[in-house]
Amino acid sequence: MRQRIRKGILIFSLLMFPITFMLLSPFVIVVSASNGVLNGSAMIFGTLLLFSMVGSRLFCGWLCPGGALQEHITVVNSRHWNSKGKNMSKYMIWTIWFFFIVYLWLQNRPLKGNFLYFIEFNLQFFIIYSIVMTLIYLFTIMTGRRGMCHSLCWMAPFMVIGEKLGDFLHIxxxxxxxxxxxxxxxxxxxxxxxxxxxxxxxxxxxxxxxxxxxxxxxxxxxxxxxxxxxxxxxxxx
Ligand code: SF4
Ligand code: SF4
CATH class of the missing domain: 3.30.70.20 (Alpha-Beta Plaits)
Known part of the structure; x- marks a missing residue:
């Protein structure tokens, strides 16, 4: 029963992804930072870091739309895609991206908070959304079980850092x-x-x-x- 509820929540989250997509986007953070704005996805990623100090990676297992899409691809490729080397790549991508954003924030101080900054539903958005969904789909078909979570996800490092911080503080x-x-x-x-x-x-x-x-x-x-x-x-x- 619990797994049915989990999968139901994941499907709902996947259906809502066209609406939440820009709020989970690493690209929108870069655009916002270039314009001195602390946007919704930056606020959400920061919140997830704090949440994971107690809630670990519940977001990934129960709410992530990208994870939902990948779990459905398991019927096509159920290979186990997990090893230290495969998992490292996401931290390398994240580190470059994160320090670039910090650089942009410092360059464009003082930051203004705007949760809905850069969110527009136009043709360009739907083209980008379709390309990203296709890439997630193809990458997971090529790799295996939640291959993107292991190797590419830009959100997972925030939660792992939150977990490590929680462990360090004995929470x-x-x-x-x-x-x-x-x-x-x-x-x-x-x-x-x-x-x-x-x-x-x-x-x-x-x-x-x-x-x-x-x-x-x-x-x-x-x-x-x-x-x-x-x-x-x-x-x-
Ligand atoms: S192998 Fe896993 S599923 Fe089987 S009894 Fe042990 S813990 Fe349970
Ligand atoms: S990710 Fe694997 S180890 Fe963790 S709760 Fe799910 S089944 Fe268990």
């Missing part, structure tokens, strides 16, 4: 917890994980913390032995 946050003795090694959790994590191995080690985990709870709900639980916990080890 309890939303996490999985495993009981290795209850696990029968059926592998269902690994098979179901939309991020392609080796959840069964994580359960065996009783180390279920991963910055790539999007807190979708597929592993929790699919485990026949209820070996995985979730809650607001301190960092394990």
């Amino acid at each position: 309890p946050r939303f996490r999985l917890k495993a009981k290795a003795e209850d696990c029968i090694s059926c592998g269902k959790c690994t098979k179901n994980c939309p991020m392609g994590l080796d959840v069964a191995a994580m359960v065996k080690e009783e180390v279920t913390d991963s910055y790539e985990c999007i807190n979708c709870l597929e592993c929790v709900d699919g485990c026949p032995k209820k070996a995985i639980s979730f809650g607001i916990y301190q960092k394990q080890r």
Whole structure:
């Protein structure tokens, strides 16, 4: 039932994406910063960083329209796309982009806040929207399970930084917890994980913390032995 609700919310979010697209856009932040404006997407990304200190990556698993699109592509390519190297590229892209924005902000001080800055629904918008959706679609078909989340997503680093900051400050946050003795090694959790994590191995080690985990709870709900639980916990080890 919970997974049906999650997937329903994701589909709704995907249907709303033409409206929310500009509020999740890294490009609009650049345009706004060039004009001395702190726009809606900058405010949302900052809010997500703060939220993830307690809420981890719930946004990615339950609300992200890009994630919703990618989960539907799993029927075409369900390859597990997760490794340190593949995950690093998004941080490299993010670092260049972030410092460029900070540079623009410093150049164009004082900043004016304008949540809806640069939001227009015209032909140009629909062309850009269609191109971005096609690129997400093609990239995920070529890579595998939420390949874009692992390798390209410009929002994920904000949330990972929030999680790391929360851990550094010893703030309890939303996490999985495993009981290795209850696990029968059926592998269902690994098979179901939309991020392609080796959840069964994580359960065996009783180390279920991963910055790539999007807190979708597929592993929790699919485990026949209820070996995985979730809650607001301190960092394990
Ligand atoms: S689904 Fe449950 S029992 Fe099966 S491998 Fe995963 S944790 Fe173990
Ligand atoms: S480890 Fe579990 S909660 Fe995390 S992404 Fe995989 S299935 Fe979802």
